[in-house]
Amino acid sequence: MKAGCSIVEKPEGGGGYQFPDWAYKTESSPGSRQIQLWHFILELLQKEEFRHVIAWQQGEYGEFVIKDPDEVARLWGRRKCKPQMNYDKLSRALRYYYNKRILHKTKGKRFTYKFNFNKLVMPNYPFINIRSSGVVPQSAPPVPTASSRFHFPPLDTHSPTSDVQPGRFSASSLTAGQESSNGTERKAELSELDDGSAADWRRGVDLVPSRNTVSGGGIGHQKRKPDIMLPLFTRPGMYPDPHSPFAVSPIPGRGGVLNVPISPALSLTPIFSYSPSPGLSPFTSSSCFSFNPEEMKHYLHSQACSVFNYHLSPRTFPRYPGLMVPPLQCQMHPEESAQFSIKLQPPPVGRKNRERVESSEESSPVVASTIAPVPSKIKVEPASEKDPESLMQAAREEEEHAQEEGTVPRRTTEGGKGTIFARPTAPPIWSTVPISSPNEGPLEVTEDSEDRPCKEPSAPEKKEDAVMPPKLRLKRRWNDDPEARELSKNGRFLWNGSGPRGLATAAADA
DNA sequence: TTCGGAATGA
């Protein structure tokens, strides 16, 4: 921005917070530190005074509504010294975020967009260090809360990227207290991270299962029969602003893995790229995140829990064929479940879902999701058949998943035929990706890792993605397979067969 | 209202 144009440098009323360095252009123009539109949007979203102009959408995690487009545009224009700015232009800029997966449009809702925090944060805080507090993976994003601060644990020397650490957060932004040190809330954030970006950073690391997860813990895969118990994690909410995607679940003690405002449609589903929040996560006792069997086990476990407890997309579930995740004492108690009435990403009510859900979840949810019959072939109904509403909802909810899982191969659908996930294909090469060196992978992940050629022998999908134009990728993910989303949402673990085995193997080996 | 191509600027 032009020097003299920082009228809104700190959005009116300035919260005194600032985005971490990484939040500013770093790659293209290292020195510019010019604020990006999404930063600005976040700023506004965090300011009470702009509530009337732009605000988090209730009930929708990470979703916000521009109540006064013109005003927002005006503010943006001021900030950028572009008096001619208008919503049309601003929205164009926002649309550019679609491809980057930073944002996406909430279809059907005017001026409503949704942040993909994973994309924003993940790359910057890869799932690495949790040592100090021994709690959460470092991937936790700075968490801007209603109070306009970033809740982020003191970065120890471990910042993922060497350039981000120091000065990233204003002193004030670091809540030294509980959050920072105990990383308790980090989890919350973690949850949101998972998404395309998660996949992205993971790509570099390739140790986190999410993408692998996608295929769903082997569920659905003929060859894989993970015997996983899906306990329910609980955790107290911590954030005051339930609207903020950064917020933690308002439900006391029942935050579940996702420390987000329990939204019926938690699309940003913080699922698994990260391990569940500290409170929920078994990681708590580990001093440093590394892929040792123990931790891995916990991690997987928690993910499994997430998938199950929140009906998250199975795709987010890590597949670890032979890995047995010991049941934690987090079985959902009747009362608890009652209390925790809102399920994240509830399956669409559409008949399709109903059918499936009923058939498989009826008896034993846990069993259903974990041992779900392997849908070696799942018939995909034409979109037209679907209940528009459920579709929409599904789409919304799954968008993120789709994105996160963006890496998930879609070949199956491509096959035509209407089968979403074809039978498993030959084991992916990347399955063997070494997860042995926890310190390496994660650290290098960058935001655009996804756009770069895979350096590591990762997933084929990655390659595919790499080759495929971003746009195409997105489209495929978002449009081409709503069914897949829906299906997966219902606990159908659609395993395309190209799932990674590396983790499982590694874990097992370990 | 939303999308996205294209040209252009910084």
Added chain:
DNA sequence: TCATTCCGAA
């Protein structure tokens, strides 16, 4: 790279 600006199309 990240917008900004224009604009036609859906």
